[in-house]
Amino acid sequence: MNRQQILKQFIFAFPAIFLFTGFYLTKSSPKILVGITISFILFSIFTLNIKEIITQIKERKFVWLLWIASLFALISKEIHGYGNGEIRVLVCLAVYTSCIPNNTISLLKKNLNLLIISSCVISFIYSFYFTYLLDIRRELWPINPNPYSTFSASVTVISLYYLIKCNDIKYRIMNLIAFSIGFSSIIISQTRGSLLSLFISLIFLFILTSMKKKTLIISLVLSAIFSIGILNAEKFESRFEQTKNEIISIKSGNLNTSMGHRLQIWQAGYELAKSPTLIGLGETYIKANENLFAEGKITKEAVYWDHYHNQYINTFIKHGFIGIIILILFIAAPIWHYKKIKGVNLSLLGVLISIIYIVSSLTEIPFNQAISLGFYLIFSFIITSKDEHI
Template identity: 35%
Template structure:
């Protein structure tokens, strides 16, 4: 009983990640408290040997330590998001002290179902019951949809590696809830990223001759059913996108996507003189200078973006070439490591990485505390996990 209680305390950040973390605005701040408790209990129970073992077994940790160090440097040198710095410090320390054998397939399946229900409940409550605009949700729509997408891809991986009927049903249910949450949030970029991630995993299974028609048929009917249920919301978003594209083609860039194009066009001028380490929070002053020089429009200047709606451009401007390279390594290394393996955890990591990499083209998933912590914890822990090959039920 004592061992189970201690293990539960060590698992607190993981349990929170799939429950309250998906529901409350300050979930990322509360996560730090959970991490502190987990680290203390883990060291009391396992000693410093767990840290030595994780450093030896988890090569991804070295990259996290480097990125965390660079973030701390940027924070004190020219300003860096405290949210991002806090997330990297907390997650790196947690992963250093976390005994990864505590997170097994059975527990992850249960947590994924809880997470999918949490994501759906959040969106349903604020959009359907309270009729609150998605930009005013406690967790705004795009970061929330990114969280739902992570749950969806893990559930999909669990579905393809289901070994009995109950696992199969749980995984299908989690896929339905999480995909529905994404569609209800009306986030185009994240939805496209999820679709491409699904296609990638289909191709991965096909190349390994593990592809079967039953899996394709079930997933196809799931998407059709959800699409028919939410067809009015989907059509409304489609019309909005069509109108935006039409306005842009006519030269009107005062739209959501049009303003993003204008922001991206400022990149050469924004990074001038700050190529290596970026300008940090000083990008705001540079933005004003470009406006005074007549290089950006009043509409874009009044928009005053907190970020540049493209993770790669945002990182280049704020943290320079070094920051961009570290970001790319954060994406590429776990993807390469997981491509070589064929199990539920490696597939989940591949899917998560692809979702973030594609979403980063039109948003900043590594800028927000919630999706950043979700990525760091899950990718870091799931990448080195080994499982035995078993025959999947489906």
């Protein structure tokens, strides 16, 4: 490849590279992504063939889903509201994945391990910087720690996959470091849901891995947990004690805790779910909550939250039957791809990421947060695209 071809490939790959790296450094990332996508479109006008783009769209079923989700989001925005960050991510990814050439996707697959290592490094730097250098509590981080740690859990389990998969000692060392610091970033963020999702995905990785690799996985995971646990003992112990005290408070009838608030919010969601709609309530859900409170069906504390702290409830209430179907299709796409090609190479990663998001969605809304949504969409697109590279 000459310099001109290298530059051309880099420009085509840059939006994806940004979604693995720079996207997780600032709260304004979705707006930056819009600028990058517009630049990509302008470049594509002079370099891509319209017929080839149309052919690519026909072949890429994940792109169909992105366009359907984008259209639904835009229509919902006009009717009763939809998150701006989500819309930016959906539309930008729909445009980008429609136009990116097949050879660029292959290039991204070949270098996926390096992108994941970079993601782990950025995840650790971000959490370490705000926690230890600026001494800012997790609740005050510029980016919400819950979707951020979902991203962290995703890249952490992927780095472990590459650690046990590759034979190159240099890459093994790099992935060991990536796995360790990625895991550490989750501990630093003190996000219980993401930690749980990581452990469950690790169990599935263990189950789906060949027998001769199982001992290696157990050794690496236990070593990482032991080492990182010692380094972050204070934070781990603090979060453990907080969780234990919250459970005791709930058992005694006190719901004025983080977990107690979630229980009250879920109750509100359950009551609203009894009267489902096609496109949901959008931002008018607050009025519906107020009506439930007036009827004495929910507590006052459950009325004015931004969301229902559960992706499935939140999507069903705010986006209705159509929204929940789109959500299920997004979750199922990587798993379906894995089953379709019978677990060839990278397709296993799609299953692991789906598990991360399925579990995280029980207590958070990763598909409604631009940061976690952006990673899931670009990664799932790459994994479910044609041809496989280790």
